[in-house]
Amino acid sequence: MTESAALTTPFPDWLDGQLSGWQPGAAAGGPPARIDARQMFGAQAYLVRGRMFAAVGPMGLLLKLPEAVRGPLLDEGTAGPFSPQQGASFGEWVAIPPAQWQTAGPDRLLDLVRQSFEYVQVAKPARPPRAARHFRKRIY
16 A cells, blocks of 8 residues: 555545555555455445455445454444444444544554455355355246
8 A cells, every 4th residue: 555644635535545556465566456446335346356345435444354353333323233234234334424533543443444345355255156146946
């Protein structure tokens, strides 16, 4: 990642700038993983190998994090559980509202994005890819 600066530009643009030169995996001697950005659910989403690890939108910075990281964020009030609609939890996802971005600081936010990126790569998918699922044929 490039040198982090104060959050003076709109956050999605700032995060794009931070991720543009980032080559995760290259430091570990492996091939760099490509980060794709696209619009999803009304937010700018960031994906690695087709799996979303972060998104930025009106609801804040969304990150998929392991319980060991997610728990303290929720306890200290930096983040809240992400729920796309009232009463529905989105599992391992947290939302860091825009009001908390300056408080958390750019270095901490980038570290959380990095942890989300790493977690998504090792976490098992909630369900197998479509081609791997078994469908029962209906006989009429």
